[in-house]
Amino acid sequence: MQVGFIGAGNMARGIARGWGRPVLATDPFPGRAEALVEELGGEAPASNFAVAERADLVLLCHKPAQLAEVAAEIASTAMPVASILGGVSLADLKAAYPDRPVYRLLPSTPVEVRQGVVILAADEPQDPRIDDAVRALFGELGLLVEVDDRLVDVAMGLMSNAPAYVALLAEAQVDAGVRHGLPPDKAAEMVVQTFAGTAALLRARGNDTLAVRREVTSPGGSTARGLAALERAGVRAAFQDALDAVLGVRS
Ligand SMILES: NC(=O)c1ccc[n+]([C@@H]2O[C@H](COP(=O)([O-])OP(=O)(O)OC[C@H]3O[C@@H](n4cnc5c(N)ncnc54)[C@H](OP(=O)(O)O)[C@@H]3O)[C@@H](O)[C@H]2O)c1
Structure with missing residues (x-):
């Protein structure tokens, strides 16, 4: 064609x-x-x-x-x-x-x-x-x-901005490591590889985000404490607000 x-x-x-x-x-x-x-x-x-x-x-x-x-x-x-x-x-x-x-x-x-x-x-x-x-x-x-x-613009809002969001998340995670003494280049290497590996794992688990999160979150453990800190900081609300902003909707 x-x-x-x-x-x-x-x-x-x-x-x-x-x-x-x-x-x-x-x-x-x-x-x-x-x-x-x-x-x-x-x-x-x-x-x-x-x-x-x-x-x-x-x-x-x-x-x-x-x-x-x-x-x-x-x-x-x-x-x-x-x-x-x-x-x-x-x-x-x-x-x-x-x-x-x-x-x-x-x-x-x-x-x-x-x-x-x-x-x-x-x-x-x-x-x-x-x-x-x-x-x-x-x-x-x-x-x-x-x-x-009627959902095409919403889908586009998830997809076209995601590379910038993922880059920002990686940067924030790298900075957190640097704050505790990791060299920036080593921290970036580890974080980016972890993101790539996690994407592959999510795909292997049928995109079941909750299943992957549960697998690495032992009750009362360090991941549970880290996730709770992110929730307290409003990570979910931030993503909701970001999509509203992309679509020009008032939240
Ligand atoms: N960029 C993205 O991520 C993305 C994603 C999905 C969809 N889109 C859509 O894709 C389209 C193109 O985006 P783009 O980023 O590729 O823009 P772009 O780089 O500006 O490309 C548009 C091209 O069309 C040419 N053009 C202007 N008038 C024309 C005419 N009458 N006949 C034929 N060609 C003409 C422009 O020439 P001049 O520069 O001389 O005007 C320009 O070279 C847009 O409608 C956008 O909404 C973009």
């Missing part, structure tokens, strides 16, 4: 690198689509229309505000259409691109190394052949998770 990228910015580049195949891409910024073609092979036609005409699947990678402008150029020929535009709902996409299969996806940046999460907004079956091809294509980039369209 030949994908036609409309916009060859950061996210398009990450997705294209994740797939690692020749691209068909366009971008108004001089040289941007051409640089992607130089890296991966393929072609950078002169217009959005030319890409849409030749692509089996058009992938909208421009900014959300350009939805109407781009649709005016390509809606007569683009079909089917997949979008990664943040904050643009399935209903908005179907209004801009009526009468054809339309898919709303939101990828995280690690798609570039095929370790991403790609959220797919759930929808009625459209064309089973294309539905399957789109799932397979984006599944190559990591974990494909289907959620209700």
